[in-house]
Every structure is written in C-alpha cells, then in structure tokens.
Amino acid sequence: MNSFRIILGISKIHLISRIKQTSVAAVGVTFGISAFIILMGFMNGLNGLLDGLILNRTPHIHIYNDIKPTETQPIAYFKDVSEAFNVVHSVKPKQTQKKIHNAQPLINYLNQNPKVKGAIPQVSAQGFYISGSQQLNGMITGINALAEAKLFNFDNYITEGNVLDLKNNVNGILLGIGVAKKMSLKIGDRIQIANVSGEIIPLKIVGFFQSGLAEIDNAQSYVNVKTAQRILSESENYITDINVKLYDIEDAVPMSKFIANEFGLTAIDIKTANAQFETGTSVRNLISYAVSITLLLVAGFGIYNILNMMIYEKMNDIAILKATGFSGNDVKRIFISQAVIIGIVGGVLGLILGYLVSRLIDNIPFETEAIPNITTYPVVYNYVHYIIAMLFAMISTFIAGYLPAQKAKNIDPVEIIRGQ
Amino acid sequence: MNTILEAKNINKYFRDPVLFHVLKDISFNVIKGEFVSIMGKSGCGKSTLLYILSTMDTDYDGELYIDGELTSGKTNNELAFIRNKHIGFVFQFHYLLPEFTVLENVMLPAKKLGEKSFEEIEHDAIEKLKLLHIDDQALKLASRISGGQKQRVSIARALINNPSIIMGDEPTGNLDSKNAENVFNIFQELSHQQNLSLLIVTHDEEFANKTDRIIMMEDGHII
Numbered sequence: 001m002n003s004f005r006i007i008l009g010i011s012k013i014h015l016i017s018r019i020k021q022t023s024v025a026a027v028g029v030t031f032g033i034s035a036f037i038i039l040m041g042f043m044n045g046l047n048g049l050l051d052g053l054i055l056n057r058t059p060h061i062h063i064y065n066d067i068k069p070t071e072t073q074p075i076a077y078f079k080d081v082s083e084a085f086n087v088v089h090s091v092k093p094k095q096t097q098k099k100i101h102n103a104q105p106l107i108n109y110l111n112q113n114p115k116v117k118g119a120i121p122q123v124s125a126q127g128f129y130i131s132g133s134q135q136l137n138g139m140i141t142g143i144n145a146l147a148e149a150k151l152f153n154f155d156n157y158i159t160e161g162n163v164l165d166l167k168n169n170v171n172g173i174l175l176g177i178g179v180a181k182k183m184s185l186k187i188g189d190r191i192q193i194a195n196v197s198g199e200i201i202p203l204k205i206v207g208f209f210q211s212g213l214a215e216i217d218n219a220q221s222y223v224n225v226k227t228a229q230r231i232l233s234e235s236e237n238y239i240t241d242i243n244v245k246l247y248d249i250e251d252a253v254p255m256s257k258f259i260a261n262e263f264g265l266t267a268i269d270i271k272t273a274n275a276q277f278e279t280g281t282s283v284r285n286l287i288s289y290a291v292s293i294t295l296l297l298v299a300g301f302g303i304y305n306i307l308n309m310m311i312y313e314k315m316n317d318i319a320i321l322k323a324t325g326f327s328g329n330d331v332k333r334i335f336i337s338q339a340v341i342i343g344i345v346g347g348v349l350g351l352i353l354g355y356l357v358s359r360l361i362d363n364i365p366f367e368t369e370a371i372p373n374i375t376t377y378p379v380v381y382n383y384v385h386y387i388i389a390m391l392f393a394m395i396s397t398f399i400a401g402y403l404p405a406q407k408a409k410n411i412d413p414v415e416i417i418r419g420q
Numbered sequence: 421m422n423t424i425l426e427a428k429n430i431n432k433y434f435r436d437p438v439l440f441h442v443l444k445d446i447s448f449n450v451i452k453g454e455f456v457s458i459m460g461k462s463g464c465g466k467s468t469l470l471y472i473l474s475t476m477d478t479d480y481d482g483e484l485y486i487d488g489e490l491t492s493g494k495t496n497n498e499l500a501f502i503r504n505k506h507i508g509f510v511f512q513f514h515y516l517l518p519e520f521t522v523l524e525n526v527m528l529p530a531k532k533l534g535e536k537s538f539e540e541i542e543h544d545a546i547e548k549l550k551l552l553h554i555d556d557q558a559l560k561l562a563s564r565i566s567g568g569q570k571q572r573v574s575i576a577r578a579l580i581n582n583p584s585i586i587m588g589d590e591p592t593g594n595l596d597s598k599n600a601e602n603v604f605n606i607f608q609e610l611s612h613q614q615n616l617s618l619l620i621v622t623h624d625e626e627f628a629n630k631t632d633r634i635i636m637m638e639d640g641h642i643i
Contacts, residue, residue: 006531017519320515323476324529324577325504327497414471417511417589 007330010321011337018310025306026346028299029397033350033389034357036292040385041358043288045378047281053212055277057152058270059243060252063100063259066266070094100265103239110244110259115251120147122241123228129221130192130200131183138179139220140193142228151245160187161207170224172206178218180208195231203227212368292389296396299346303339303400311335311408318408319416332409339401340394347393351386422452423488424584424617425473430482432468442468443480444640450585453615455608457628460637466621467589469637473619474507474587475499487584504533508578510588515574518563522549522573525562530580541580548576552606568599575606586610588620592627604630 015022069091075081100106103121110119123142128135145163148154155163159177166172173191185191185205193201203223211217223231229238246252252269259267271278311318318331362379432443442465450456460466471477473484475491478499484491486506491499503509516525526545530536536544549555552572557565562573571591578586586607592600604627610616611632620631628634636643 003532003534006528010528013519316515317517320517321528322500323474323503323509323511323515325500325532325581327500329497330500330532414476417513417515418467418471 003330004333007333007337010334011341014310014314014334015338015341021306021310022342025299025303025342026349028302029296029343029346029393030350030353032292032296032299033347033393034354035295036288036389036392037351037354037385038357038361039288039292040389041354041379041381042361042377043284044380044382044385047284048380049374049378051277051281052153054274055270057154057157057211058274059152060246060249060270061244061256061259062268062273063106063242063244063263063265064240065096065098065100067093067096067098098240099234099238100240100242103242104237106263107239107242110242115246115248115255117245117247118147118151119242119244120144120151121225121239122243123225123232123234123238124240125228125232126196127231128194129179129183130194134183135194136179136182137219138193140173140228140231141220141222142225142231143222144225145222152243157209157211159208159210165206166222166224169204169206170227171203172223173203173227174207174209174222175205176217176220177208177210178214179221180205182218193231195233197233199233201231293392296392300396300400303342303397304404307335307339307401307404308407310338311404311411314408315411315416318411319413322411322413323417328409331411332405335405335408336398336401339397339405342401343394343397346397347390350393351389354389355381355386423449424452424454424486425450425619426485427469427473428483428485430469430472430480430484432465432472432477432480442640443472446482446640446642448635448642450617450619452584452617453611455611455618455632456620456635457631457633458619458621458635458637459623459625459628462623464637465640466637470587470589470619470621474509475503504529505581506584508575508581508583508586510571510574510578510586510591512590512593516562516570516577518561520562521559522554522562522565523558525573526577526580529577533581545576545580548579549573551579552576568595568602571595571599571603572606575603579610583616585617585619588618588622590622590624591620592622592624600624600627 073086073088073091075086075088107119107121110116121144125140125142127138127140129138143154145154145166149163158174161174166174173193175185175191180186183191187205187207189205190202191205193203195201209217209222211220225239226236229236232238244255246255249270253271256267256269256272259265321331321334322328358379358381361377364377365375366377367375426449428447430443430446431441434440434442446469458466458469468477472480475484475486476499478496482492486502489502491502494502516522517528520528523542523545526548527538527541530541530544531538546555546558549558552575554565554569554572554576557569557573562570565573571594575586575591588607592603595603607618607620608630611618618631620627622628
C-alpha cells in the first residue's frame, strides 16, 4: 500500500510536469468515450422510437379467424386414390364466419394467464364515409378505448380530443387525420357512415388520430365496440379480433402457437409480423459499437505514443530509480498507473461531455408528421452505457500503457548511467 | 574486523561486438569504515567492476557478498531491495529527478524502503541535508540548483537509508577543484565520524592519494 502511494506520487508529478502531453492524451480518451455515450444514447433513442412506432401499437399476439381453404380436400378421404397424384382445380375458401367463436370466454381465459398483461377485443368493419356525393372507403374498428390506451399507447396517436371522449360518447368516432383533411371536418361535426348493406349511421366526431402511416390515416377510424357491432348489425358477442399484450415479448412465439392449436384460430405473434425491426436494431447497435471502438483505439494509440516518448525522455529517471532501489516492477507500475490515470481522467470527462451533448441533442426540436407525440430528438440515458464506456476507457489505456511500461521495466540502468 | 563487501574471483566478459575478457579474477574486500579508491586508465574495467559490485550488473561469474550476504544469483527484486537498504550511490553526473524538489529526491529511497513514517523520513532527510550544508535548498526543484549542490544532494540521497557502503563512480569528475575538495571532505568525514565504508572509482590522483587504500587496476587485473 505504501509503495503504491509512492508510485502514484511519482506518476502524478510526471503527469503534471508534462501537462500538455497528458492533456492531449486525456482529450483523446475523452472524445472516444463521449462519442460512445452520444452514439449509444442517440442510436438507442432512435431504435426505441422506431420500434415504438410499430411495436408499441402492435399486439404481441393478434388472434383472428382467417379465411382460407380447407387444408385436406375431400378427395384425400378416398382410399382408392390415396396412392395417386390428385389435382383439385378452383379451390374455394372454406365457408366460415368472420367472428371468433365464443370470443368472450376466450378473452376471460387469456386474461387469467399470468403471462398476459391484457387481452382485448376488437370489431373490424368495412364502411364508407359519406360527404355529399363523395364516398370514401373506410376501415372502422370498434375498440375498448381505455384498454387500448393502457396496453397499446393508443392515446399517443390522438392529436385532438382524447380517449375518454370516445368512451363517453356511444355515437362518437375518432377519425384518421387523412380522412378529416379530405372531408374538411372538425371536432363536433357529424359524419355519416354507410355500412356494406347501405344503411346510413350518423356519428359525432370526438377527435382525430395520426398514426404516421398515411395509408392508415386515410382510411382508419375508431369507434366503440358496441358502435361497430351496430354498424355491422351484429349482436354483442360479435368479436373479430383479439389483441394480446404480454409482459415478456419472448413468450409471444410459443403462446401464439398454443392458441392456434388449442382454439383452431389464426394467431400471429409480433416477431413473425415484424421480423425486420429486430434486424434493424441489432445492425444499428453494431454500427455504434464499431464506431466507438475505432475512436477509442485511436485514443489508445495516442496514449501509447505519448508514453513511449515519455519513457525516452525519462531514461535518466528510470536509471536513478532503479539504482536507488526501485525494482523493474515498480518502474513498470509507475508508467502503467500514468496510463490508467489518463484513462480515468479522460474517461470521466468523456462521460460528462457525453452526457452534456446528449442533453443538448435531447433538446433539439425534431418534429415529424410520422410521429406526432415526439417534439425533440430521442436520446436514451442508460447507465449500462456509462459503465461499459468507463471500463473500456480503463482497459484500453491499460493496454496502451502496458507495452511502453514493459519496455521501461527492462531498461538496463548501467547502460544509461555509463552512456553519458 | 567487519567485512562489508567481499568480491571473490569475479570474471566478466563483453560479448558484443567480440568476446572480450574485461575483468579477470578480481578478488578483494572492503572493511567497515574503510575509504577505498579504485584507480586505473580508461577502459581498464574499473567502472564495470563498480557496477557489478553495485548489483546493477548481474552478468558475471564469481561471488559477491554484501554485508556477509551472497548476492550472486538473486532475483532482480531482491537485488533492488539490497541496493535500497545497503548501498548508496553517487554518480559522476548528478542524476536527480529534475521535477522533484531536493527534499523529495532525498526522501524517495527511504519511502521505497518503507521502514519509517513519512514524517520521520522527512526529518531524517533534513538532517542529511544539514550534514551537507544544503538544507536551505530543500524546497527548490532539483533542476534549479548548481552542479556542486546537486552532487551534495545526491550524497544526501545516498545516505538516507544509512547504508553499509557508499559507492561512487567518479563523483568529483564533473566538479571544479573547490567543489571536488568539498565532496572529498564530506566523504572523509563520513568515513571517520560515521564509520561508513566508501568505494570510489576515480581518475583524480590527488583524490585517491588521500584515501585509506588505493586499488590499482590494469587490463582487468588488480595490481
């Protein structure tokens, strides 16, 4: 411990007496570390934003009744031709209903599962928005507004009005912003919806939403589940979709398989539906790591150079230290500790600089049509990034200092002293 | 009689650029309180011998005892400890750490030895500096004092751990006659009053003649 203090004392004086070189080395580390922090924070923020754009409003499992042909055609039941190669022309989809059979008991069953955060029903209906002589195609979805807001951040996309207005108004409708613009509608206006069989239902506009995907905003609108059932002239047990949100997204795949098998329904998990997002995220992470590591490597070479120079300048000091009883290892420790001190100082400054610049980016306005609830660039502050950055600063400077220090350890004092 | 340093049949070869037998079968000893000088022409091997005796050069054949302890074949760490505790060095060039103060330079070997608290070491260091009449320079940077003063500081540093023997490689070689005289007087005082052994390599005949014993070297032999 005692000799550690002496060694640190010597390192300190060496560093301070060459404050310019020391600062240059530390600044190199500072830039590397702050770049890492900024990149990681910003990249993760963007990742989160992009994921959120789709993933947050996408159910982890989407259950519905798909329309598809029977997998086993009747010909297959004929034993006489079982060895033959059968060709069936003009296969038609199986006659089935769009609604999910026994939907409410299924929802109750799912909600009892401890892995499930929530399962909520939806009723999707086709219709037309009527404005004078114009008719616009429409997708009208009946939702449970409060549960949607809680589970799928539905309220983030409502630009005017709010979910409560929809819930409290049986004849209310939340209109896509694209539809509203086309038809010059504002809150409080009435809109007429024609269903497939031509009946006209008047509804009151309680708000607008903007998903950021123009195709959806130009056609979609939301009403209460009951209203949707009324548009379709169906009974109260008519449910077309069940959306499930889980606590852990990793459970989505096995659970969707289980539901599909158990209930004979189609269940799509989020990973299958949005596979490209995970790839995007991991590639972006890889890029930010690669850039930061390159920066730190450059900083490491800077430290290596400066320590190497320092050792040539300090040949005499090394010889004296060795002659007066410091061992090779002591000398080595002096130079390694100098490198690590540079690493710690540069690293801490880098963390601070990185944090400040992140804050700055966090406050730069960033407004986009696509994401209505975002006003500034997204930045994530994750302490894990700060820990990784600091560890990397110390490890890289240690390695950069180790090689010159090893050289200093092996310097023969006799050669230096006699050489003069 | 107390033998401080004993060399037995020391042989040393330089292998580069050609094999060269520098030291041939050197044997001698230094007893406590003895002031010995080594003389000889340039290239006769006297400095080479000194660095072997100082344990810094380990590439030799033969046996070396310091304070009765065999040092040949010990590890570098053990030798560093022996140098720290038993041997004080004074070089021709002053070899102080330029960025440290005079006082810190003197204290450093004692801090390394770690037998005393820093306060005690500081007290000792000031005592040694007083002994050499440069305590008034204690807080100056080592690079800011004159050559004669530097040499006295390095003697103070050599004394800080109360070594068994002081070795010098032409400690007066780079000083004017007044300062050289001064340094010699200090050595003699140490030898007589503190019963310290001294082994000094020198070119200066006047200096050598005043010491207790002269070891003359020629072509790697003692004559």
